[in-house]
Amino acid sequence: MFQKRFYYLIKIQYLGYRFHGWQKQPDVKTIHLMIDRTLKFILKDQKFKTLGAGRTDAMVSANEAALELFLHDTPIDDFEAFLELFNHNLPQDIRALSIIEVDKAFNVIQDSKLKEYHYVFSQGQKNHPFCAPILTTILEPLDVELMKQGAKLFEGSHYFKTYCYRATDNGEYHRTIQSSEIIANDLYIANFFPEHSYIFKVVGKGFMRNQIRLMFGALIKLGRGEITLDNIRSTLKDDSTEVMDYIAPASGLILHSVNFQ
Numbered sequence: 308m309f310q311k312r313f314y315y316l317i318k319i320q321y322l323g324y325r326f327h328g329w330q331k332q333p334d335v336k337t338i339h340l341m342i343d344r345t346l347k348f349i350l351k352d353q354k355f356k357t358l359g360a361g362r363t364d365a366m367v368s369a370n371e372a373a374l375e376l377f378l379h380d381t382p383i384d385d386f387e388a389f390l391e392l393f394n395h396n397l398p399q400d401i402r403a404l405s406i407i408e409v410d411k412a413f414n415v416i417q418d419s420k421l422k423e424y425h426y427v428f429s430q431g432q433k434n435h436p437f438c439a440p441i442l443t444t445i446l447e448p449l450d451v452e453l454m455k456q457g458a459k460l461f462e463g464s465h466y467f468k469t470y471c472y473r474a475t476d477n478g479e480y481h482r483t484i485q486s487s488e489i490i491a492n493d494l495y496i497a498n499f500f501p502e503h504s505y506i507f508k509v510v511g512k513g514f515m516r517n518q519i520r521l522m523f524g525a526l527i528k529l530g531r532g533e534i535t536l537d538n539i540r541s542t543l544k545d546d547s548t549e550v551m552d553y554i555a556p557a558s559g560l561i562l563h564s565v566n567f568q
Contacts (some may be wrong), residue, residue: 310354314409315376315383316567322400323368324440324558330362338363338401342374345396354379360415360565361422364517366557368441370425371404371564375415382408421485422514423563426507426523426555427495430530435499442495442504443559449530451505454489457529457539458507461487461522465543469551470525472517482518486510489526495561508563517554524553 319342327335331343343357360373383389386406393403427442430449434442461484468480492504507523525542528534542549 310379312411313378313382314411314413315378315406316409316413316415317374317376317406318404318565319369319372319374320402320404321369321372322440323363323366325400326365328363328365328367329359329372341398341401345393346376349392349396350378353381358415360419361513361562363562364520364557364560366440367560367562368558369562372562373415373419373565373567375409375413376406418567419512419565420568421510421512421566423508423510423566424514424519425494425561425563426509426519427492427504427559427561428507428523429501429504432501434501437497437499438501440558441561442500443556445527445530447531449527450532451489451530453536454526454530457526457536458487458489460536460539460543461509466545466547467515467518467543469542469547469549470518470521471515472521472554474515474550478515480515482511482513482515484509484511487522520555520557520560521551521553523555523559525551527555528553 321338327337329338331337331339339359346355346357356377358375363369390403390406397403428445429442430445430451433446434444464481464483466480467482468474471478471480474480487509489505489507492506494506507526509519525534525539529539541547
């Protein structure tokens with residue numbers, strides 16, 4: 308029997324601190340698991356499927372992520388009521404922001420145009436424990452001005468094999484980064500935050516496994532004086548065989564936004 312399908316793009320946000328990433332895994336709590344579990348409850352017996360725009364690692368948060376919802380037979384007739392019911396039943400650290408209908412040709416993975424990631428950090432002091440879910444504390448003093456220069460080196464098209472976790476010899480490592488910079492943090496604020504904190508802001512179409520955390524790991528080493536700007540330049544050359552040995556902690560990383568064509 309023919310089944311009519313309906314397609315929807317849903318934007319969500321979540322605090323990733325207590326989750327084991329996006330992707331469903333046996334015996335652990337993930338974002339995708341909780342999304343599907345909630346949809347199954349509110350949709351009852353209606354058949355559905357969900358597909359995320361990308362995978363975030365354990366403890367990584369999202370200010371704006373996206374998923375595609377495929378519904379069989381019956382469309383959603385009231386988006387406002389659907390969002391209210393969805394949010395009422397989602398865990399308190401996941402929230403649905405919006406929903407729109409898309410057509411069959413839409414692909415939530417292939418049609419994502421740009422992703423913007425933020426890595427929030429402070430340096431030189433121990434912070435309030437409440438900061439831990441979204442801000443990484445680097446206890447040693449860092450040369451942030453030098454790190455700003457290092458961040459700009461990642462802009463443009465480069466060979467990023469050094470910044471891919473467990474890279475193989477047959478992967479595609481030439482990637483383009485539209486923007487890479489370190490700016491003062493005036494976006495994520497609370498009365499228990501340190502007086503000065505920063506955002507490593509990166510914009511691009513797609514990123515490899517742990518790429519941004521490895522890039523920021525290199526910037527931390529730069530800020531500590533363990534490597535130089537020339538060291539970073541050399542890791543981005545086509546003949547680079549460097550392996551980055553420091554992955555920055557996950558809890559400072561936030562998927563800030565996903566834009567679609």
